Amino acid sequence: MAADGFDAVVVGSGPNGLSGALTLAAAGRRVLLVEGARRFGGGLRTEELTLPGHAHDVCASVLAIAVASPAFRDLGLNVEFAHPPVPAAHPLDDGPAVLLHRDPARTAAGLGRDGVAWLETVGAAARAGLPLVDTLLAPFGVPRAPVALARFGPLALLPATVLAGTVFRAPRARALLAGMAAHSMLDLRAPVSSGYGMMLASLAHLVGWPVARGGSQTFADALVARLRELGGEVVSGQWVGDLAELPPARTILLDVTPRQFLRMAGPRLPARYRERLSRFRYGPGAFKLDWALSGPVPWRDPAVAGAGTVHLGGTLAEIAHSEAEVAAGRHPRRPYVLVVQPGAADPTRAPAGGHTLWGYCHVPNGSGVNMTEAIEAQIERYAPGFRDLILARSARGPAELERHNPNLVGGDIGGGLAGLWQFAARPVLSPHPWRTPLRGVYLCSSSTPPGAGAHGMGGREAARLALRET
Ligand SMILES: Cc1cc2nc3c(=O)[nH]c(=O)nc-3n(C[C@H](O)[C@H](O)[C@H](O)COP(=O)(O)OP(=O)(O)OC[C@H]3O[C@@H](n4cnc5c(N)ncnc54)[C@H](O)[C@@H]3O)c2cc1C
Numbered sequence: 001m002a003a004d005g006f007d008a009v010v011v012g013s014g015p016n017g018l019s020g021a022l023t024l025a026a027a028g029r030r031v032l033l034v035e036g037a038r039r040f041g042g043g044l045r046t047e048e049l050t051l052p053g054h055a056h057d058v059c060a061s062v063l064a065i066a067v068a069s070p071a072f073r074d075l076g077l078n079v080e081f082a083h084p085p086v087p088a089a090h091p092l093d094d095g096p097a098v099l100l101h102r103d104p105a106r107t108a109a110g111l112g113r114d115g116v117a118w119l120e121t122v123g124a125a126a127r128a129g130l131p132l133v134d135t136l137l138a139p140f141g142v143p144r145a146p147v148a149l150a151r152f153g154p155l156a157l158l159p160a161t162v163l164a165g166t167v168f169r170a171p172r173a174r175a176l177l178a179g180m181a182a183h184s185m186l187d188l189r190a191p192v193s194s195g196y197g198m199m200l201a202s203l204a205h206l207v208g209w210p211v212a213r214g215g216s217q218t219f220a221d222a223l224v225a226r227l228r229e230l231g232g233e234v235v236s237g238q239w240v241g242d243l244a245e246l247p248p249a250r251t252i253l254l255d256v257t258p259r260q261f262l263r264m265a266g267p268r269l270p271a272r273y274r275e276r277l278s279r280f281r282y283g284p285g286a287f288k289l290d291w292a293l294s295g296p297v298p299w300r301d302p303a304v305a306g307a308g309t310v311h312l313g314g315t316l317a318e319i320a321h322s323e324a325e326v327a328a329g330r331h332p333r334r335p336y337v338l339v340v341q342p343g344a345a346d347p348t349r350a351p352a353g354g355h356t357l358w359g360y361c362h363v364p365n366g367s368g369v370n371m372t373e374a375i376e377a378q379i380e381r382y383a384p385g386f387r388d389l390i391l392a393r394s395a396r397g398p399a400e401l402e403r404h405n406p407n408l409v410g411g412d413i414g415g416g417l418a419g420l421w422q423f424a425a426r427p428v429l430s431p432h433p434w435r436t437p438l439r440g441v442y443l444c445s446s447s448t449p450p451g452a453g454a455h456g457m458g459g460r461e462a463a464r465l466a467l468r469e470t
Pocket of ligand 1: 011012013014015016017018034035036037040041042043044058059060061062063064065066238239240241255256260286288360401404405406407408412413414415444445446447451452453454455458
């Protein structure tokens with residue numbers, strides 16, 4: 001491990017570790033960032049997973065929440081966020097695909113008689129603007145948008161099946177909301193699942209759903225560069241097995257999930273806290289595919305080609321069934337599949353004429369089932385001939401994802417179940433959930449508020465608390 005003389009040590013260089021380190025360094029603390037993997041970035045890494053010249057985002061690809069986040073939006077980083085012509089599309093078996101445009105009115109126009117309801121819910125949340133985003137991303141802070149929170153909070157608490165089934169009357173808007181809400185990896189009959197859907201859809205109206213030109217890695221690299229400019233030191237390829245391996249420092253921030261923290265600190269933690277952490281629940285896993293393609297995906301509806309993100313799975317009922325199966329520990333036959341076409345915004349991801357495609361479905365935590373066939377069948381359903389374009393593919397189930405990044409416990413990409421209880425108690429119920437019983441030691445990963453996503457807010461909030469207390 002590196003030499004002594006640091007005020008703060010941060011373990012893990014995901015968006016939360018990086019944002020925590022930046023917050024500490026900007027306050028004048030001498031910071032050491034220690035990353036176990038060879039490359040920095042955690043969920044922001046980009047690799048040639050298939051063929052030379054094909055850049056694949058291994059985890060996060062769509063960086064709407066990073067662009068909107070108060071932890072990152074004012075840093076003025078040298079990163080180009082590239083916007084696809086359409087943020088998201090939701091193809092259906094009958095009729096044209098539902099399109100989520102940047103412009104709420106254009107989106108509403110495609111939803112027929114549900115257009116007004118869209119504008120009054122998702123559209124109105126987007127109009128509440130960044131103060132509402134700040135309030136949701138810092139749920140333990142003073143709300144910046146109390147009126148909007150009072151208006152949308154009750155809707156956000158509803159199960160997505162209830163919101164979609166009562167506010168909207170026709171299948172198109174219902175399917176669109178289901179596809180948004182299913183990002184949460186929750187059973188869509190669970191409370192608060194609609195909140196995730198509304199938030200993501202309103203972000204598309206507010207800031208778009210961009211990707212980073214060249215890959216998410218460029219964003220991670222820019223954050224590391226800024227940390228260095230602020231005097232921070234960074235080392236990679238150094239896994240921390242036990243807190244005792246770290247150089248002495250008055251502040252330690254850990255970008256890890258509860259299970260890893262228990263291994264790093266176990267016997268030193270009071271039995272009661274250990275027991276509370278061991279009750280923390282991980283969510284479903286993901287089965288991820290990345291493809292190198294010889295051409296663009298031949299969507300039956302050509303409008304889908306312009307979409308950065310594509311939600312596959314059909315109607316509200318079908319998507320709700322898929323996610324309920326996963327929640328019950330089963331593998332859906334026709335899974336809800338999240339697809340990203342980075343090439344719709346960023347032509348640099350593949351050699352001329354070629355394309356990359358990114359996609360995953362949800363599976364029970366720790367599943368060893370290969371979902372390649374089921375995922376590709378869902379793409380083929382809306383894009384006949386897709387399989388003929390595949391030059392190479394990379395497949396990663398929960399075990400491979402966890403090998404890539406130990407924070408993806410059992411393949412859980414969210415750092416823990418995102419249901420109502422663990423939205424509040426993340427990882428334990430406390431007004432300061434980042435603080436641990438070990439003096440100066442804080443958790444800052446997506447297992448702390450506000451949860452999953454490349455927003456860096458867990459890191460910023462943990463670091464701010466540490467600055468007050470250490
Ligand atoms: C397949 C997939 C798709 C996703 N898509 C999106 C998306 O499109 N948009 C979005 O916003 N979010 C997305 N996410 C979620 C997003 O990537 C995560 O929420 C985010 O990266 C969490 O950030 P973090 O800093 O908490 O942890 P991570 O990004 O997981 O970083 C943790 C870091 O800590 C390191 N580490 C762990 N243990 C140790 C140790 N003992 N010693 C040293 N280092 C250690 C790890 O190597 C890793 O680098 C996706 C995630 C996955 C897996």
